[in-house]
Amino acid sequence: MSLHFSYNIWFLISGTLLIAGFSLWIYRTTTPQVGTLLRRFLMTIRILSLFLLLSLFFEPQLQFHHNLVTKPIVPVLIDNSASMQLKDENSTRISAARNALQILKQNTYLNEYADVQYLAFSDTAALIDKNEIDSLKFNGDGTNLAKALQTSSILFQDKDIAATVLVSDGATNLGDDPATTLENYPASLYPIQIAQKGLINDIWIGEIITNEIAYAGMKIPVEIYVRSNGYANQQAKIKIIQHDRIVIEETITLPENGLEKKVILYLIPDVIGKQKYDVTIEEAPGELTSQNNQRAFYLNVLKNKLKIYLLAAAPSPDVAFVRQALAENENFSLQQTVAVTASRFASDKLPNETETENLDCIIAINFARSNTPPTFQTWLENAVRKHEKPVLFITGFIDTPQSIWIYRDLLFLANRPQLGQETAMQATLSELGYLHPLFKTDESGKNLAALFEQLPPIFSNIRKIEFQSNTTILTYLTGNRSANLPTNVPLLTAAKADQKRVITILGNNLWRWHMLLQRKDAENTFYSDLIENSVRWLASRDENKLLNVQPAGDIFRAGQQINFNAQAYYDDYRVREGLRISLKIEGMQEGEFIFSEKGDGIYRCKAGMLSAGDYIYKAQAFAGDKEVSADSGKFSIIPFQWELQRTEYDSELLEKLAHISSGKVIAQDSLAIWLSNLHFNAKIVQNVDEIRIWQYWMTLVVILILLSLEWFLRKQKGML
Numbered sequence: 001m002s003l004h005f006s007y008n009i010w011f012l013i014s015g016t017l018l019i020a021g022f023s024l025w026i027y028r029t030t031t032p033q034v035g036t037l038l039r040r041f042l043m044t045i046r047i048l049s050l051f052l053l054l055s056l057f058f059e060p061q062l063q064f065h066h067n068l069v070t071k072p073i074v075p076v077l078i079d080n081s082a083s084m085q086l087k088d089e090n091s092t093r094i095s096a097a098r099n100a101l102q103i104l105k106q107n108t109y110l111n112e113y114a115d116v117q118y119l120a121f122s123d124t125a126a127l128i129d130k131n132e133i134d135s136l137k138f139n140g141d142g143t144n145l146a147k148a149l150q151t152s153s154i155l156f157q158d159k160d161i162a163a164t165v166l167v168s169d170g171a172t173n174l175g176d177d178p179a180t181t182l183e184n185y186p187a188s189l190y191p192i193q194i195a196q197k198g199l200i201n202d203i204w205i206g207e208i209i210t211n212e213i214a215y216a217g218m219k220i221p222v223e224i225y226v227r228s229n230g231y232a233n234q235q236a237k238i239k240i241i242q243h244d245r246i247v248i249e250e251t252i253t254l255p256e257n258g259l260e261k262k263v264i265l266y267l268i269p270d271v272i273g274k275q276k277y278d279v280t281i282e283e284a285p286g287e288l289t290s291q292n293n294q295r296a297f298y299l300n301v302l303k304n305k306l307k308i309y310l311l312a313a314a315p316s317p318d319v320a321f322v323r324q325a326l327a328e329n330e331n332f333s334l335q336q337t338v339a340v341t342a343s344r345f346a347s348d349k350l351p352n353e354t355e356t357e358n359l360d361c362i363i364a365i366n367f368a369r370s371n372t373p374p375t376f377q378t379w380l381e382n383a384v385r386k387h388e389k390p391v392l393f394i395t396g397f398i399d400t401p402q403s404i405w406i407y408r409d410l411l412f413l414a415n416r417p418q419l420g421q422e423t424a425m426q427a428t429l430s431e432l433g434y435l436h437p438l439f440k441t442d443e444s445g446k447n448l449a450a451l452f453e454q455l456p457p458i459f460s461n462i463r464k465i466e467f468q469s470n471t472t473i474l475t476y477l478t479g480n481r482s483a484n485l486p487t488n489v490p491l492l493t494a495a496k497a498d499q500k501r502v503i504t505i506l507g508n509n510l511w512r513w514h515m516l517l518q519r520k521d522a523e524n525t526f527y528s529d530l531i532e533n534s535v536r537w538l539a540s541r542d543e544n545k546l547l548n549v550q551p552a553g554d555i556f557r558a559g560q561q562i563n564f565n566a567q568a569y570y571d572d573y574r575v576r577e578g579l580r581i582s583l584k585i586e587g588m589q590e591g592e593f594i595f596s597e598k599g600d601g602i603y604r605c606k607a608g609m610l611s612a613g614d615y616i617y618k619a620q621a622f623a624g625d626k627e628v629s630a631d632s633g634k635f636s637i638i639p640f641q642w643e644l645q646r647t648e649y650d651s652e653l654l655e656k657l658a659h660i661s662s663g664k665v666i667a668q669d670s671l672a673i674w675l676s677n678l679h680f681n682a683k684i685v686q687n688v689d690e691i692r693i694w695q696y697w698m699t700l701v702v703i704l705i706l707l708s709l710e711w712f713l714r715k716q717k718g719m720l
Helices: 009-026 036-056 093-106 108-113 130-135 145-155 178-184 317-327 353-357 374-385 401-405 431-435 448-454 511-520 526-539 651-660 668-676 697-716
Strands: 002-004 061-070 073-079 115-121 125-128 164-167 189-193 202-209 213-215 220-229 235-242 245-253 260-267 273-281 294-302 306-312 332-339 345-347 361-365 391-394 418-429 458-464 471-478 489-497 500-505 547-551 555-557 563-568 580-586 591-594 596-599 602-606 613-623 626-638 683-692
Touching: 009 036, 036 697, 073 093, 073 145, 093 108, 093 130, 093 164, 093 668, 108 668, 115 130, 115 145, 125 130, 125 145, 145 178, 178 651, 189 651, 189 668, 202 273, 202 294, 220 235, 220 273, 235 260, 245 260, 273 626, 294 555, 294 626, 306 317, 306 374, 306 526, 317 332, 317 361, 317 511, 317 526, 353 374, 361 374, 361 526, 374 391, 391 526, 418 431, 418 448, 431 471, 448 511, 458 471, 458 489, 500 526, 511 526, 547 580, 547 613, 547 626, 563 580, 563 613, 580 602, 591 602
Parallel strands: 073 115, 073 164, 164 189, 213 294, 306 332, 306 361, 361 391, 391 500, 555 626
Antiparallel strands: 002 061, 061 683, 115 125, 202 220, 220 260, 235 245, 235 273, 273 294, 332 345, 418 458, 418 471, 471 489, 489 500, 547 563, 563 602, 580 591, 580 613, 596 602, 613 626
């Protein structure tokens, strides 16, 4: 122990002598006179209190010196991944790992002269107590050896690491290259051999590549990457299975050892919706494991071709341009009937009841005329009312208010429109138009407002028209104010009611948009994208749902966190906040969860970890006690997919890591001998503990007590 001051001690001594002299002079005589003993006692108190007060300005510190003997650290990195469950010859890797760990735990010399720290890792890494070793499950989905080395380096960065022991099969499949990580590692690495070197017999499916979206009845390629060891050039059957039904079965020749082979199978999906398919390769005799002989993928199967019927009450350039925009898409099947006169029609005849029922969308053009064929009007009303078919209604020129008012139920009109002279007016997007999927085109990455400013005017003779509340106005027409023309006349609207959908375009010569944009940019697809998006929005009953709930993927690995995202909208596609959204999961495990709101109509939910199997989910959104929307879907969980992509004991990697770090691979039967040859040097660290007396509150208390005691005694004696 030693006492130190921040300033020269001689100043403190000089000050103390002055304090002592001053106190002697003060107490040489007193008024009234007191006894010598009391006078000396008061003088001592005065000297001591003033000395303590003065010493505080010199910042006194008490230092206690002691030596601390620290043991060197020996981290033991334990591979807790599922590949450790695999069996090599007569024993599992888990058994060999547990034997090695038991030797480490029981070695007297190691535990007496070193601080042994155990760190379990798979796709993550964390310290564990040595008593937890026996309870390790060895079921982690993934092996990130680089992460284990990085974690160990960070945890013990201020420690003396004597050596690092690695208990792993080396089958790393996640993270960075451990050899690169090891270049900056502060100690030698000593992997323990837990399996025999040599080739293992195994066949497994690596990656599956195919389209996420397919059309029913259309052939799509499925690329399957197959690898094998020990079965070079042998025959094996590969299958694609859906709901226990073999869809495709072929015999393939397995690749050479350690190589990969691409197998292409052509799948023709026949069921519409989100479909799960399983790819399997038959198990071979003596194979290490068959769990990696199968893999799953999902396809979103859409209807092959949308059947679109174009019905024009009169020929016009708009009819030709709409037909051209749709004919370019191979996923549309287009039929048409055009009235040349009131009694003479071109192209196909009107569809019968059965053909009408099979239609996906109707495009009605130039119907707002008094000379529209009655058969056209009757057929259209029947298709909408009886068959609930969606309609893209392009008015063209409107000759009388009654010509469009007769379609008030179809178009959801609120009042009889007012007409005037046909005039050119400029189109502008409404605020809701920016959000609507009709304008999610290839050009939507550009500034839509600027794009609309480039568009030529649209001809319209509408002066005033109103729609019902279920109609969203997406674009307006604005005329010249100086010419006393109307502003904010609806041009393009979208409406939904029950199972009915309709898009209305209240203008003439829309084709001029296409001509001008193509003249400026031959690659511009704004017009055709708008027509195609209109058809898809009308034909898809599930698209653009008011509640859209999606898991983070279609296929998860066992042990992986299952997260869901949800987006909620009003009928006009404004984001909707303040909802309570519940989620119910059904399958191998079941559970109910509640989404948390993140703002801007976005909600998130963590469903935890589920066991392997197929699941369906159902979500409901409530505003108060009223259900306002719902959504559902499905996903799957597969076991240990990452771990079964590399099943071999990677002795080459372990030897490489040992060489880089100046360590060596330790055979299990020589582990005890290696431990006995280790030499650990304890590190002596000199620690200094300081007590800053000038900051210690007890010092101030002592000074106050001394000064108070002097004052109290002087007052008792009546001293001046």
